[in-house]
Amino acid sequence: MTLLEVNDLxxxxxxxxxxxxxxxxxxxxxxxxxxLGIVGESGSGKSVTSLAVMxxxxxxxxxxxxxxxxxxxxxxxxxxxxxxxxxxxxxVFQDALTALHPYFTIGDQIAEAHREHHGSSRKExxxxxxxxxxxxxxxxxxxxxxxYPHQFSGGMRQRAMIxxxxxxxxxxxxxxxxxxxxxxxxxxxxLDLLMRLKEERGLGIIVxxxxxxVIARVADEVLVMYGGSxxxxxxxxxxFTSPRHPYTRGLLDSLPRLDAADGEPLHAIPGNPPSLxxxxxxxxxHPRCPVYAAADTGQRELCTAGRPKLRLVASEHRNAxxxxxxxx
Amino acid sequence: MTVRQxxxxxxxxxxxxxxxxxxxxxxxxxxxxxxxxxxxxxxFGVAAGETLGLVGESGCGKSTTGRMLVRLLDPTAGxxxxxxxxxxxxxxxxxxxxxxxxxxxxxxxxxxxNPRQTVQQIISxxxxxxxxxxxxxRREVRDxxxxxxLSxxxxxxYPHQFSGGQAQRIGxxxxxxxxxxxxxxxxxxxxxxxxxxAQIVGLMERLQRELGxxxxxxxxxxxxxxxxxxxxAVMYLGRIVEIGDREEVYDRPAHPYTNALLSAVPLxxxxxxxxxxxxxxLGDPPSxxxxxxxxxxHPRCPKVQDICxxxxxxxRISGPGQRQVACHFPEN
Numbered sequence: 001m002t003l004l005e006v007n008d009l010x011x012x013x014x015x016x017x018x019x020x021x022x023x024x025x026x027x028x029x030x031x032x033x034x035x036l037g038i039v040g041e042s043g044s045g046k047s048v049t050s051l052a053v054m055x056x057x058x059x060x061x062x063x064x065x066x067x068x069x070x071x072x073x074x075x076x077x078x079x080x081x082x083x084x085x086x087x088x089x090x091x092v093f094q095d096a097l098t099a100l101h102p103y104f105t106i107g108d109q110i111a112e113a114h115r116e117h118h119g120s121s122r123k124e125x126x127x128x129x130x131x132x133x134x135x136x137x138x139x140x141x142x143x144x145x146x147x148y149p150h151q152f153s154g155g156m157r158q159r160a161m162i163x164x165x166x167x168x169x170x171x172x173x174x175x176x177x178x179x180x181x182x183x184x185x186x187x188x189x190x191l192d193l194l195m196r197l198k199e200e201r202g203l204g205i206i207v208x209x210x211x212x213x214v215i216a217r218v219a220d221e222v223l224v225m226y227g228g229s230x231x232x233x234x235x236x237x238x239x240f241t242s243p244r245h246p247y248t249r250g251l252l253d254s255l256p257r258l259d260a261a262d263g264e265p266l267h268a269i270p271g272n273p274p275s276l277x278x279x280x281x282x283x284x285x286h287p288r289c290p291v292y293a294a295a296d297t298g299q300r301e302l303c304t305a306g307r308p309k310l311r312l313v314a315s316e317h318r319n320a321x322x323x324x325x326x327x328x
Numbered sequence: 329m330t331v332r333q334x335x336x337x338x339x340x341x342x343x344x345x346x347x348x349x350x351x352x353x354x355x356x357x358x359x360x361x362x363x364x365x366x367x368x369x370x371x372f373g374v375a376a377g378e379t380l381g382l383v384g385e386s387g388c389g390k391s392t393t394g395r396m397l398v399r400l401l402d403p404t405a406g407x408x409x410x411x412x413x414x415x416x417x418x419x420x421x422x423x424x425x426x427x428x429x430x431x432x433x434x435x436x437x438x439x440x441x442n443p444r445q446t447v448q449q450i451i452s453x454x455x456x457x458x459x460x461x462x463x464x465x466r467r468e469v470r471d472x473x474x475x476x477x478l479s480x481x482x483x484x485x486y487p488h489q490f491s492g493g494q495a496q497r498i499g500x501x502x503x504x505x506x507x508x509x510x511x512x513x514x515x516x517x518x519x520x521x522x523x524x525x526a527q528i529v530g531l532m533e534r535l536q537r538e539l540g541x542x543x544x545x546x547x548x549x550x551x552x553x554x555x556x557x558x559x560x561a562v563m564y565l566g567r568i569v570e571i572g573d574r575e576e577v578y579d580r581p582a583h584p585y586t587n588a589l590l591s592a593v594p595l596x597x598x599x600x601x602x603x604x605x606x607x608x609x610l611g612d613p614p615s616x617x618x619x620x621x622x623x624x625x626h627p628r629c630p631k632v633q634d635i636c637x638x639x640x641x642x643x644r645i646s647g648p649g650q651r652q653v654a655c656h657f658p659e660n
Contacts, residue, residue, distance in 0.1 A: 213594030254526035268526035
C-alpha cells in the first residue's frame with residue numbers, strides 16, 4: 001500500500017484582506033524507501049502542503065484527501081491524527097533552535113516524545129533517546145543527551161531534531177528546509193544522514209526546499225510548485241534533464257551554477273511571484289511566462305481559461321502547462 | 329606578515345593591509361579572554377571597476393570585513409586605503425566626503441529601508457546629505473529609478489508596497505545615488521527567491537558595465553560569487569585562506585578548505601551529483617572565541633600533518649598566476 005497519497009489538496013486561509021488560496025489541486029504520493037522533493041519559491045505553498053499533511057493547520061479550510069497508509073486524515077477525528085503524528089509521521093523543521101524547547105535537555109525532549117507515544121518508562125525512554133542520538137552521529141550521546149539545545153552547534157541541533165523525529169520509528173519524515181539554516185559543509189553531512197536513514201530503515205521522506213541543488217542530491221521524485229499549484233512532477237533525473245514546464249525551465253536557467261562555463265549569462269524570470277490574495281486567472285505563471293508572451297490570442301485563452309492541473313505527458317512525467325504538454 | 333597584493337600596476341581603488349578586528353570578550357565570564365578575533369591579518373586589493381567576491385561560512389568574518397571597508401566599524405589593526413587615503417586614521421569630518429564614494433548594500437532590503445519614508449525620500453537621502461540642489465535631486469532620482477528597473481510612479485510609494493526584489497532595487501538605487509566608485513554588497517541576494525536573484529545579479533552586472541563601479545561582493549553562495557566575481561577571496565575563521573582569479577580558485581582550488589567547500593555545494597544535476605567525488609568535512613566550523621592552534625582549519629582538514637597543528641601557515645603565492653594560499657601543503 002502506498003505510504004502517503006494526497007489527492008486534490010486545497011488549503012484556504014481567511015485573512016483581514018480576504019481569502020488566501022494558499023494551495024489548490026495538489027496530488028502526489030510517497031512510497032516507503034523513497035524521497036519526494038517538493039521545490040518552490042516563497043509563497044509557492046510547499047510548506048502549507050506539508051503542514052496540511054501533518055494536520056497542523058488551525059483555522060484553515062483544508063479539503064481534498066490525505067491518506068496515510070490507508071487511513072484518511074482529512075476530516076478524521078483529532079485523536080486519529082494525533083496518534084499518527086509524531087508516532088508514524090514526524091516533522092523536521094528549518095530552525096532547530098526554535099523547534100526545540102530551550103528549558104529542557106535534548107535527551108528529555110526525545111524521551112518525552114517516546115513515553116507519550118509508547119507508554120515507556122523513564123529509564124527506557126532515556127535509553128532510547130541516547131540510542132537515536134548515537135544513530136544520527138552525535139558523538140558521546142550518553143553525555144550530550146544531558147545538554148540543552150544552546151550547547152549544541154547548528155548542525156548538531158539539526159541532527160538532534162532528526163533524532164527526535166526518529167525516536168518513535170516513524171514511516172514518514174517530512175523535512176521542511178532541513179538544511180537552509182546550515183553552512184554548506186554541515187549541510188552535506190545532514191543530507192547524507194537523511195539519505196542513509198532512508199536506505200537503512202526504508203523511510204518515506206518528503207524534503208521541502210527552495211534549493212534545486214539539495215533536490216538533485218536527495219530526491220527520487222520531484223514536485224515543482226508555483227503560486228499554490230503543482231506545475232510539474234517527474235523522477236529527479238528526468239526533471240533536471242528534460243524539464244517541460246516553462247516555470248521549471250526558467251528556474252533552472254536562472255540558477256547560477258558552479259559547473260557553468262565562465263561568462264555564461266543568467267536568464268532571469270521577469271516579474272514577481274503572484275499575490276495569493278488575488279492570483280492571476282488561469283495558469284498562475286502566465287504573467288511571467290515566455291510561452292504565453294509569444295503565443296497568439298487563441299493560445300493565450302488556453303492559459304487564462306482555468307487553472308491547469310498536472311496531467312501525464314510521458315512515463316511518470318506530469319506537467320500542468322497547456323502548451324508544452326506533449327512536445328518538448 | 330602577509331604577502332601584499334602587488335599584482336596591480338596602478339594604485340588600486342581599495343587596498344586593505346593586515347586588517348584585524350578583535351571584539352572585546354563578553355564581561356562576567358568565568359575565564360579571562362583576550363577577546364574574539366573576528367578578522368585577523370586580512371590583506372587584499374580591489375581595482376576600479378572590478379568585483380572581488382568574499383566567500384566563507386557563517387562566522388568567518390566576511391561581513392565584519394565588509395563593514396570595516398566602509399568604516400561602519402573601526403578596525404583594531406591594519407589599514408584601509410581608499411583612493412590613496414588611509415580611512416582608518418581620519419576623523420569623521422574628513423571621512424564625510426569619502427562616504428559618497430563608497431556605499432554599502434545589505435542583505436535584508438526591508439530592514440535597511442526606512443518604512444516611514446517614500447522611495448523618493450529614501451533614494452534622495454544621500455544626495456540631500458551632500459547638499460545637492462533640489463531640482464538636481466529630482467532629476468537624479470528619476471534617472472536612478474529607471475537605471476535599476478523601477479518606474480517613476482514607484483517614487484511616492486512606501487517600502488512595504490514592494491516585493492523583496494523590488495526593495496533590493498531601491499537599496500541599490502540609493503547606494504548608487506552619489507555615483508560611488510566602490511559598493512560593498514553584503515549578501516545582497518540571499519534573502520531573495522531564486523528567480524529574483526538572477527534579476528538582481530544581472531542588474532548589478534549591468535550597472536558595473538555602465539558606471540564602472542567596483543564591488544566587494546560578500547556571500548556564502550559559492551555559485552553566485554563565481555558568477556559575478558573577477559577575483560575571489562575565501563575566508564575561514566577570520567583569515568583569508570585563498571585569494572586569486574576566479575578561474576584559479578574555482579577550477580584549481582589550492583587550499584583544502586576551498587576544495588571541500590566547493591565539493592560540498594550540491595549541483596542542480598542528479599546524475600552529476602551521484603558521479604561526483606565529495607570531501608565531507610567532519611564537525612562544524614570552530615568558534616572564533618577559541619580558535620585552534622596552528623592552522624585554524626587543521627581539526628577538520630583531510631590533509632593535516634604535524635606542522636599544521638603548531639605553525640600557522642602564511643598567505644603566499646602558489647603556482648602560476650598571482651593566486652595566494654595559506655596552507656603548508658597546497659594542492660595544485
